[in-house]
Amino acid sequence: MSPKNIRIEVMNAIEHKVDGFIDSFLIPIEEIWQPTDFLPDSQGEGFMEDVHQIREEAKELGYDFWVTMVADTITEEALPTYESWLMDVEGIDQHDGNKNGWSKWVRAWTAEENRHGDVLNKYLYLSGRVNMREMEITTQHLIADGFDIGTDRDPYKNFVYTSFQELATYISHKRVGQMAKKKGNTLLGKMCTIISGDEMRHHLAYREFVKTIFGEDPSGMLLAFADMMKKKIVMPAHFLRESGGSIGTAFETFSNCAQRLGVYTAQDYIDILGKLNTYWDLASLRSLSDDAERARDYLMKLPDRLKRISDRMKFPEEQYHFKWVEANGII
Ligand SMILES: [Fe+2]
Numbered sequence: 485m486s487p488k489n490i491r492i493e494v495m496n497a498i499e500h501k502v503d504g505f506i507d508s509f510l511i512p513i514e515e516i517w518q519p520t521d522f523l524p525d526s527q528g529e530g531f532m533e534d535v536h537q538i539r540e541e542a543k544e545l546g547y548d549f550w551v552t553m554v555a556d557t558i559t560e561e562a563l564p565t566y567e568s569w570l571m572d573v574e575g576i577d578q579h580d581g582n583k584n585g586w587s588k589w590v591r592a593w594t595a596e597e598n599r600h601g602d603v604l605n606k607y608l609y610l611s612g613r614v615n616m617r618e619m620e621i622t623t624q625h626l627i628a629d630g631f632d633i634g635t636d637r638d639p640y641k642n643f644v645y646t647s648f649q650e651l652a653t654y655i656s657h658k659r660v661g662q663m664a665k666k667k668g669n670t671l672l673g674k675m676c677t678i679i680s681g682d683e684m685r686h687h688l689a690y691r692e693f694v695k696t697i698f699g700e701d702p703s704g705m706l707l708a709f710a711d712m713m714k715k716k717i718v719m720p721a722h723f724l725r726e727s728g729g730s731i732g733t734a735f736e737t738f739s740n741c742a743q744r745l746g747v748y749t750a751q752d753y754i755d756i757l758g759k760l761n762t763y764w765d766l767a768s769l770r771s772l773s774d775d776a777e778r779a780r781d782y783l784m785k786l787p788d789r790l791k792r793i794s795d796r797m798k799f800p801e802e803q804y805h806f807k808w809v810e811a812n813g814i815i
């Protein structure tokens with residue numbers, strides 16, 4: 485059977501578990517937090533005062549911080565790209581009434597994710613620290629440019645990607661929240677912490693999807709995992725650009741900024757890989773093909789290999805001036 489047909493068969497075989505995944509890892513809409521729970525109530529008397537407080541607190545945070553916040557927000561706001569990409573994956577079928585569990589998952593996951601860009605965008609607008617028009621142009625560019633994360637329509641590769649990426653966003657939102665809190669910005673700290681909690685639940689779900697696939701097709705799953713790591717997991721915003729810029733040009737500069745600030749580093753990438761290797765228990769997989777044995781070997785040695793490379797990596801210290809944020813000298 486072709487790898488594509490095996491994948492469709494595996495996706496169909498585990499589809500009956502998806503309702504259980506939705507119940508375990510997502511929160512019903514009427515019970516979950518909403519953006520307005522963390523923002524000034526625009527119908528309330530104290531609105532102007534609350535906004536004033538946000539603007540005062542925002543003065544304590546510096547240029548690299550805001551650049552990172554803007555890029556994180558834009559990444560969240562490019563959600564249409566991610567939903568449409570996932571809906572096109574083999575085995576995920578949105579044209580099947582409401583019967584396909586996988587498309588139900590994608591929609592419910594999207595609904596949760598949608599609140600992230602929403603709350604962050606409103607906060608940034610109120611903070612007065614961001615050139616919103618420039619940010620909006622970048623968001624629109626990113627959605628129009630789409631992405632290519634090297635997963636094709638393969639569910640195995642896509643779920644490796646999402647397992648990895650959800651943990652990466654957990655780390656970066658959590659660190660941004662801690663920084664905000666440290667500077668006395670309690671509201672922003674709370675917002676980022678609650679978002680990071682969502683990302684963690686999503687990570688736990690996607691890594692469970694992969695674990696389940698390992699139970700059905702260990703060799704195929706291992707080969708897909710190794711293939712993704714050979715290509716490197718690119719960030720969803722890897723095509724980021726500013727107004728007037730060409731595709732992808734803003735991404736590296738932003739990554740350097742996040743690395744400098746310590747929000748998401750090369751070491752985090754290695755740690756995520758190590759955690760996935762452990763959770764998927766690569767060492768105890770049995771009945772592997774020869775190719776898959778080699779893939780396992782590669783994956784188990786990869787964290788140490790990447791560590792040696794990252795120790796030699798240098799990141800530029802100089803600050804590039806993004807159009808999204810005015811430089812103010814505060815770090
Ligand atoms: Fe998110």
Ligand SMILES: [Fe+2]
Pocket residue numbers: 597650653682683686
């Ligand atoms: Fe997420």
